[in-house]
Amino acid sequence: MQRLKVQIAYDGTLFSGFQVQVNARTVQEEIEKSLMKIHQQAIRIYASGRTDSGVHAKAQVIHFDSPLDLTETNWKRALQTTLPNDISIGKVEKVSRDFHARKDARDKTYRYFIRYSKDYDVFSRNHEWHIRYPLDIEEMKKAAAQIQGTHDFTSFSASKTNVKGDKTRTIHNVDLLESDEHVVVEVTGDGFLTHMVRIIVGTLVDIGSKRKNLQCIQEAFETNDRRVLGQTAPPQGLFLWKVNY
Amino acid sequence: MQRLKVQIAYDGTLFSGFQVQVNARTVQEEIEKSLMKIHQQAIRIYASGRTDSGVHAKAQVIHFDSPLDLTETNWKRALQTTLPNDISIGKVEKVSRDFHARKDARDKTYRYFIRYSKDYDVFSRNHEWHIRYPLDIEEMKKAAAQIQGTHDFTSFSASKTNVKGDKTRTIHNVDLLESDEHVVVEVTGDGFLTHMVRIIVGTLVDIGSKRKNLQCIQEAFETNDRRVLGQTAPPQGLFLWKVNY
Numbered sequence: 001m002q003r004l005k006v007q008i009a010y011d012g013t014l015f016s017g018f019q020v021q022v023n024a025r026t027v028q029e030e031i032e033k034s035l036m037k038i039h040q041q042a043i044r045i046y047a048s049g050r051t052d053s054g055v056h057a058k059a060q061v062i063h064f065d066s067p068l069d070l071t072e073t074n075w076k077r078a079l080q081t082t083l084p085n086d087i088s089i090g091k092v093e094k095v096s097r098d099f100h101a102r103k104d105a106r107d108k109t110y111r112y113f114i115r116y117s118k119d120y121d122v123f124s125r126n127h128e129w130h131i132r133y134p135l136d137i138e139e140m141k142k143a144a145a146q147i148q149g150t151h152d153f154t155s156f157s158a159s160k161t162n163v164k165g166d167k168t169r170t171i172h173n174v175d176l177l178e179s180d181e182h183v184v185v186e187v188t189g190d191g192f193l194t195h196m197v198r199i200i201v202g203t204l205v206d207i208g209s210k211r212k213n214l215q216c217i218q219e220a221f222e223t224n225d226r227r228v229l230g231q232t233a234p235p236q237g238l239f240l241w242k243v244n245y
Numbered sequence: 246m247q248r249l250k251v252q253i254a255y256d257g258t259l260f261s262g263f264q265v266q267v268n269a270r271t272v273q274e275e276i277e278k279s280l281m282k283i284h285q286q287a288i289r290i291y292a293s294g295r296t297d298s299g300v301h302a303k304a305q306v307i308h309f310d311s312p313l314d315l316t317e318t319n320w321k322r323a324l325q326t327t328l329p330n331d332i333s334i335g336k337v338e339k340v341s342r343d344f345h346a347r348k349d350a351r352d353k354t355y356r357y358f359i360r361y362s363k364d365y366d367v368f369s370r371n372h373e374w375h376i377r378y379p380l381d382i383e384e385m386k387k388a389a390a391q392i393q394g395t396h397d398f399t400s401f402s403a404s405k406t407n408v409k410g411d412k413t414r415t416i417h418n419v420d421l422l423e424s425d426e427h428v429v430v431e432v433t434g435d436g437f438l439t440h441m442v443r444i445i446v447g448t449l450v451d452i453g454s455k456r457k458n459l460q461c462i463q464e465a466f467e468t469n470d471r472r473v474l475g476q477t478a479p480p481q482g483l484f485l486w487k488v489n490y
Contacts, residue, residue: 009367056368080365088367120325122256122333123301123372 001065003097004075007090012056012235013126014086019050027051027060027087034082035064048105048243049192054235056127058111059090061243063101101243107172108192109242112185112201112233128182129201129237135208137178143207144174144185146217147200155220155229156200157193167193174200186241198233199226206230246310248342249320252335257301257480258371259331264295272296272305272332279327280309293350293488297440299480301372303356304335306488308346346488352417353437354487357430357446357478373427374446374482380453382423388452389419389430391462392445400465400474401445402438412438419445431486443478444471451475 008031016024020032028045035043045064051057070078072092079089113128115121116135124130150170157167171189178184185201206212212230219228253276261269265277273290280288290309296302315323317337324334358373360366361380369375395415402412416434423429430446451457457475464473 011367011370085370086367088365090364119335120333122254122331125256125330127368 001067001097002069003063003065003095003099005061005063005093005095005099005101006075006079007059007061007092008057009059009088009090010057011086011126012051012054015053017051017053017055018047018060027057030084030087031062031079034079035066037082038078039066039068046101048101048108049240051240052195052198052235052238054126055238055240056236057240059242060240061101061105061245063095063099065097104245106244107188107190108240108244109186109188110192110197111239111241112187112197113237113239114183114185114201114205115181116183117181126236129205129234131205131209133209135183135205136210137176137183137208139214140183140204140208141176143204143214143217144176146214147171147174151221152224153193153196154224155226156196157226158195158199158232159226169193169196174204176204195232197238198235199229201233201237203230205233246312246342247314248308248310248340248344250306250308250338250340250344250346251320251324252304252306252337253302254304254333254335255302256331256371257296257299260298262296262298262300263292263305272302275329275332276307276324279324280311282327283323284311284313291346293346293353294437294485296485297443297480297483299371300483300485301481302485304487305485306346306350306490308340308344310342349490351489352433352435353485353489354431354433355437355442356484356486357432357442358482358484359428359430359446359450360426361428362426371481374450374479376450376454378454380428380450381455382421382428382453384459385428385449385453386421388449388459388462389421391459392416392419396466397469398438398441399469400471401441402471403440403444403477404471414438414441419449421449440477442483443480444474446478446482448475450478 010027015027018027020026020028031045043064045062048061075092076089115128116131118132148171152167153169154167169189169191173188175186176183187197216228255272260272263272265271265273276290288309290307293306320337321334360373361376363377393416397412398414399412414434414436418433420431421428432442461473
């Protein structure tokens with residue numbers, strides 16, 4: 001048996017998220033169907049983590065074990081030709097049997113794409129959050145700085161979260177990258193709770209549009225109360241950008 | 246009655262082209278449904294021309310007549326809120342009753358987006374033509390120059406074309422705009438036959454990849470034979486970019 005580590009990109013628009021579920025099209029299901037065609041037997045995959053319905057990945061990482069002996073180039077080709085066209089295969093590597101896509105992930109980077117403009121753009125509707133009001137980017141940067149560091153992020157997670165136990169995480173960076181009507185929020189951290197990036201971004205936007213003030217972040221850390229923070233940003237602006245091992 | 250001239254953009258991915266047809270979702274049908282909601286009566290629209298299934302528009306132009314007395318801003322809002330999210334409304338203008346979106350169009354500009362790269366990009370699959378082989382852009386520019394001018398474009402149209410009569414058209418410009426792995430072919434002309442831009446682009450690509458040689462263009466004008474030209478480029482790279490009056 002050979003363990004393979006595979007980078008994948010997917011357009012989340014037509015997926016009900018990553019993880020297999022009944023009566024819904026998911027990324028995991030499509031990849032396992034592709035592996036079934038290649039192996040004529042069921043092969044289970046393990047990802048660095050899930051993504052929600054409508055969320056994209058530029059470089060998600062999965063691993064699986066295979067009895068087949070293919071070169072990395074042939075693995076890439078075999079997977080790409082059996083997958084639907086909204087999933088693509090990046091780097092394929094043969095790794096040791098103790099590598100684990102989720103457990104060995106040191107940190108992850110997400111990018112969230114926002115466009116603030118009066119005009120609707122029909123071509124980017126599935127890949128960014130379109131906001132019609134202006135944003136105070138400087139105020140958002142101050143808020144971003146307060147989120148960085150090691151905190152109990154209970155208030156930054158969906159109430160329906162299935163993460164149990166300690167909710168302390170370390171966020172290394174929350175950076176805002178601007179270019180005319182666009183702003184990209186890049187978040188890197190050692191772990192993320194359910195909807196955590198989308199709540200961070202929604203709160204930054206609410207601070208940038210004066211619906212919330214800067215103090216809400218400190219208050220959230222002190223009270224663990226989801227309600228003091230801003231909205232949950234919609235899924236289509238979010239990309240799992242990179243997983244570091 | 247007031248005649249309205251309206252710029253619209255649409256993502257052609259989920260449309261079976263512009264023109265109404267039975268059992269297919271079309272742009273015309275969606276706009277006429279929107280106008281039906283606004284008027285509570287059927288309103289017919291007229292476009293500068295059709296676009297094929299999967300082809301996009303950045304600025305298609307339509308006109309229609311309405312008994313309603315709305316400001317241009319309110320027209321824009323009324324249309325946008327009743328349309329699906331893959332059609333968007335640009336400029337709305339009140340025009341005289343003798344304006345006609347098709348008959349008055351002086352010329353049109355199309356842009357065709359090509360990416361040549363070994364790697365597949367899942368996020369642009371519906372909005373460009375991905376080519377895995379390198380292209381000789383200089384050779385393509387020479388071919389582009391030969392297409393410009395006034396010619397009988399019979400060989401540059403689909404055999405199933407429903408354009409009758411004279412097939413002489415004037416192409417003002419065929420320009421290639423390059424940026425690293427991308428090339429955009431911009432074509433401006435006074436009229437276009439069925440698939441004409443896609444046959445121009447497919448032929449340029451076949452010349453750029455040495456499957457066809459430069460001489461095929463002159464031969465096509467002399468023989469009116471579709472078969473001497475290159476492939477028909479796929480629809481998803483094509484955008485109706487601008488209609489000039």
